[in-house]
Amino acid sequence: MSLRLCRWLAALAVLSITSAQAATPAPFDLKGPTLEVTVSRDKTTLPIAQVPHLAEGDKLWIKADFPASQSEHYLLVLNFLRGPTNPPPKDWFFKCETWKKACAEKGMTVTVPEGAQQALIFLAPEDGGDFKTLVNAVRGRPGAFVRSTQDLNQATLDRSRLERYLASIRDLNAANPAVLKDTTPLLARSLGIKVDEKCLDRLPQLQAPCLMQGQETLILNDGHSMSIVEALTTGPASDLVMAASSTPQANYGYYSPYLSSLLDLGRLFDSFRVANYQYIPALATALKNKLTLTLNTPPSFQNPKSVLVAALPAVEQALPPPLHAVSPKDIYCARKDSLVLPVEGAPLVFATEYAHNTVLRVAGKNGEVIELPATADATQGGFLIDTSSLGTASLADRFRGSLHGYWGFDKFDGPGFQLVNTHSQAWAPASQDDGSLIVGRANTIHLQTGSVACIDRIMVKDPTGKELRVDWSPVKANEVEINLPLQQAQPGALTLFVSQFGSSEPHPVELRAYPEAGRFESFTMHEGESHGVLKGSRLADVASLSVKSVEFVPAAAISNPESDQLRMEVKPPETTDASNTPAPSLQQGDTAKAKVTLHDGRSYNVNVAVAAPRPRVELVGKSVQIASGGNSSNIQLASENQLPQDAQLIFSVRAKSPAIFSREANIEVASSDEALSTTLSFANRTLTLADSKVAVATFDPTKAFGFSAFGPLKYRVVNKGVAGDWQPLVTLVRLPVLKDLECPADPAQSCKLTGANLFLVDSVASNAEFKEPVAVPVGFPGRALPVPRPSKSGLYLKLRDDPSVVNLAALVVDEPPPPAPADATPAPVPTQEPVTASTPPAPISNP
Secondary structure: HHHHHHHHHHHHHHHHHHHHHHHOOOOOOOOEEEEEEEEEOOOEEEEHHHHHOOOOOOOOEEEEOOOOOOOOEEEEEEEEEEOOOOOOOOHHHEEEEEEEEHHHHHHHEEEEEOOOEEEEEEEEEEEOOOOOEEEEEEEEHHHHHHHHHHOOOOOOOOHHHHHHHHHHHHHHHHHHHHHHHHHHHHHHOOOOOOOOHHHHHHOOHHHHHHHHOHHOEEEEEHHHHHHHHHHHOHHHHHHHHHHHHHHHHOOOEEEOHHHHHHHHHHHHHHHOOOEEEEEEEEEEEEOOOOEEEOOOOOOOOOOOOOEEEEEOOOOOOOOOOEEEOOOOOEEEEEEEEEEEEEEEOOOOHHHHHEEEEEEEEEEEEOOOOOEEEEEEEEHOOEEEOOHHOOOOOOOOOEEEEEEEEEEOOOEEEEEEEEEEEOOOOOOEEHHHOOOOEEOOEEEEEEEEEOOOEEEEEEEEEEOOOOOOEEEEEEEOOOOEEEEHHHHHHOEEEEEEEEEOOOOOEEEEEEEEEEEEOEEEEEEEEEEOEEEEEEEEEHHHHEEEEOOOOOEEOOOOOOOOOOOEEEEEEOOOOOOOOOOHHHOOOOOHHHHHHHEEEEOOOEEEEEEEEEEOOEEEEEEEEEEEEOOOOOOOEEOOOOOOOEEEOOOEEEEEEEEEEOOOOOOOOEEEEEEEEOOOOEEEEEOOEEEEOOOOEEEEEEEOHHHHHOOOOOEEEEEEEEEOOOOOOOOEEEEEOOEEEEEEOOOOOOOOEEEEEEEEEEHHEEEOOOOOOOOOOOEOOOOOOOEEEEOOEEEEEEEEEOOOEEEEEEOOOOOOEEOOOOOOOOOOOOOOOOOOOOOOOOOOOOOEEEO
């Protein structure tokens, strides 16, 4: 193999790898020529921007808008297709020589032929055989060009949504970046755009750049535009939409096939290349009667010359926009100056001019039909209704309105909405709020009436006549929540004034404020816990607290009535099954309201603050490291939950909340009564990270607690000063030292166990089931202990520090030689009380 061939193959391999990694096609950012296009049907003529579909018999007028300085001559060709397997006849190709006066000034008018399904526009550089070559290319591969119309239409429709989204973000950011957080979700819902919600948590100045990242994957699947594209073809080519939307780039159907369509366009048009011509796609952006072509490849005027290809709307039946109300049950005020009716389901209504002459149609009392201009506004998430013409209209108190308009040449009917007119109605506080107004703090009440949709503003006058503006928000169709700033108000009568749109006089509502009987500042709890802390004054008067249907009661009698904190716990169920105790469904950041009820029956509202979950870990594993010198106690501990006092415990924990350990985290180990405690931390080298989620702790009980510590130990994690719940760890046990076990030859006699610190033994038995145990007296001072004769498996005992576990004494029975003949003198019987299960043995003195 020659050196030149080797180099060529190496270069080819590098090129293949580079091509495989380039998953994103070149962007369509080159501005191309502009065409003027109108469509006439019957006696109506529409600009191309308002035409989503063509129909047989439509008259198309097309004119190329080239500058006077245009030096390269372009041949304008309009071609109709009739499916992937049926080549179009030659008389379905219409040409216009744009460099000649007739075409340059008048363009060309073409009637959509019967049987046509798709339409393509070609702009080809002038060449002797340009028209014939183009006709033969299309007739030779009709399916490929049908598929190109599908890709071009899908990409154009999706790109229109993306461009409208990006332009709106830029405009909003330039005008007032602070509104992006509230406006972007409405914009995304209207246009079917996926928004990274983390962007909205950034500073306002940084939100816009973040919201415009990853443009190719912002567009979500839109069933309406997909339906339009799917109708373009039949047979195998109709599978393109599903194939495109199932690519990894398109998130397997969740995102639109925009990116995949661009990839297919590049591969498809590359296959059209011949010696004289190469075909490059152009996306046609419609604005009124202008079609602006956008390219992703610079055109070439040398062989192979570039032929620009753009798609016109498909020839098919109209598919009206599937608009529906966001909240069909909501009620809207017809007297608002800027009435917005939220709709969704048809992003093309907001991204294109296909929907036009849209109105909200309502009926007056006398049957008069009133049409109010409606404008689709993606930034407000619906249609903006001009209600100025309702100033003198006679309307019912409640009525319905519906959207109507044109989708291209065809009428369409949109969703209906419930509307109310401003009218006189009674206003009254909810019964649970009566008598709950307390001066000296902010108060929240609920005002009820027939409908709150037309409220314009609410203000209050205190007994001194001082006017206070209040914050309010509707919570139901007939109820509004009002926050009254009564921190500086005086006790006595209060008057609320409720103003409505279209009404000149506010409606007064009489209330009364009482002197402060108790102040309740806040109720704070951690996410996932069933208790919290109520802060305020005179907390001894509190009987209960309820939040989201869960009732809390004081944890215990208040020892200090002047305390400013009260622990509240979820009221246990009436059944004895504690597992049925309800858990509040509150998460960090929730801003709920709690109702505090006093013993005298009065109730007050208090803000609920839900803090982050307290740190939590789970035990992964643990091991006991015996001190050097081995197990001198001769006791085999039967449970891994027992920790000898002179041993080390090494245990590992996995972070659960938060998910990783911070450098400020440490672990506290304490006795059950917390009289003894120690801290294991990274600083004192008793805590080591195995990885970001698992930490290994080393605990030395003797160094931490001394020699008199014993009993259950617990641990908890502490992170940044916030402590988690205690969890059981091990039981610390002090071990007696067992030295010898001597048993006489007579099986009826008990054995003798010798050792040190035998007072640490709770009881002894001869079997693992611990039947008929022998209890050791508390504080037993002896060094020898009478014990039952062990079974074949050994002698068993329980430790005083953990009597719940049966352990094995690792001693070999020292039996005396067989007894002497019958004339031998028997051994004296020890003078001690018989050993029974209920009577502890008397101590045996050391031999």
